[in-house]
Amino acid sequence: MDDLDALLSSAPGQVAATDSLEGLDAVEAELVGRRSLVTERRRGLGQLDPAERPAVGARLNEVAATLQELVDGRRLMLEREAEDRLLVEDRVDITVPRRLVATGTSHLITQTIDEISDIFTAIGYQIADGPEAETAWHNFDALNTPWWHPSRLESDTMYLDYGDPEDEILLRTHTSTVQARTMESQPPPVHVIAPGRCYRTDTFDATHSPVFHQFEGLAVAEGITFQDLKGTLLYFAREYFGPDRTIRLIPHFFPFTEPSAEMHVSCFACDGSGCRVCSHSGWIELLGCGMVDPNVFEAIGYDPSQVTGFAFGGGIERVAMVRHGIDDIRHLWDNDLRVNEQFV
Ligand code: DAH
Secondary structure: OHHHHHHHHHHHHHHHOOOOHHHHHHHHHHHHOOOOHHHHHHHHHHHOOOOOHHHHHHHHHHHHHHHHHHHHHHHHHHHHHHHHHHHHHOOOOOOOOOOOOOOOOOOHHHHHHHHHHHHHHOOOOEEOOOOOEEEHHHHOHHHOOOOOOHHHOOOOOOEEEOOOHHHOEEEOOOOOHHHHHHHHHOOOOEEEEEEEEEEOOOOOOOOOOOEEEEEEEEEEEOOOOHHHHHHHHHHHHHHHHOOOOOEEEEEEEEOOEEEEEEEEEEOOOOOOOOOOOOOOOOEEEEEEEEEEOHHHHHHHOOOOOOOEEEEEEEEHHHHHHHHHOOOOHHHHOOOOHHHHOOOO
16 A cells, blocks of 8 residues: 555645646546556456455545545646636736727818708708709799800809700709609609708808809698798707797799799898898898799699799808808818817
């Protein structure tokens, strides 16, 4: 039994000195495996005197259990150490400053388009669209604008194909084209809001840009009146400029509406008493509007004895500049981040 005692006294040191799980497997095989001293002795039990066997067997079991316990204890420790090491090695340093990535925002024109679209979709309008390269028919004829109208001159409108009014192609001068396109493509009732880009041969200055944006509104159904137009525009003015606004409608002329008007909103800066924002008039001119001219219904194929409607159209840049106090339209096109970053 001497060698078993020797084993019991050397094993703890051997196990404790093992510093990897793989190493421990090898030590385990050596101590209690198939070729270990304990196993070998067990195999030899049969040759012992039967009287000695139980005591020797019990002693071997005891030794084997002690050795196995040593190994299992060390394994637990090594596994725990491995886990701790992983936690340390995998630690993320959350105090490291993040890399700053410049995030953009929508341009003020886009923001304004979105806001106006939201204001009208909230009361049941649908967003409508039309091409920027347009037929003269949709831009002028369908909208009751005769061939001799001055706005049709090549000096006012950018033509892609000019000469024969029958098949002239141009860059649309207003979003009113979407009135014609929408009514052409669907029966009444119609409630649409159409924001979009327009073109005119204007010189780029503080208040004009040859490329600009408008929003067009159109409502057509049985029994629509001028009251509906006024209520809708008042709703828009209050949503966009604030709940205290009032509006006034001043008679005007547009070929495609009759009667037509210019809508003014009471100045939000001075509440109507007169200031620089409203040129001391108390009112800010905002957009054109009116009741859809029966000639327009006839041109696109609606029956003017069945339906009535109203339309309105205004400049996106214009309403945004008024509200945000921007005094030069070129600021909206310069791509100067110092300007753009003010509207995030
Ligand atoms: N299209 C006009 C313009 O560009 C604006 C306008 C006026 C639109 C009256 C309308 C309207 O729908 O009814 O100046």
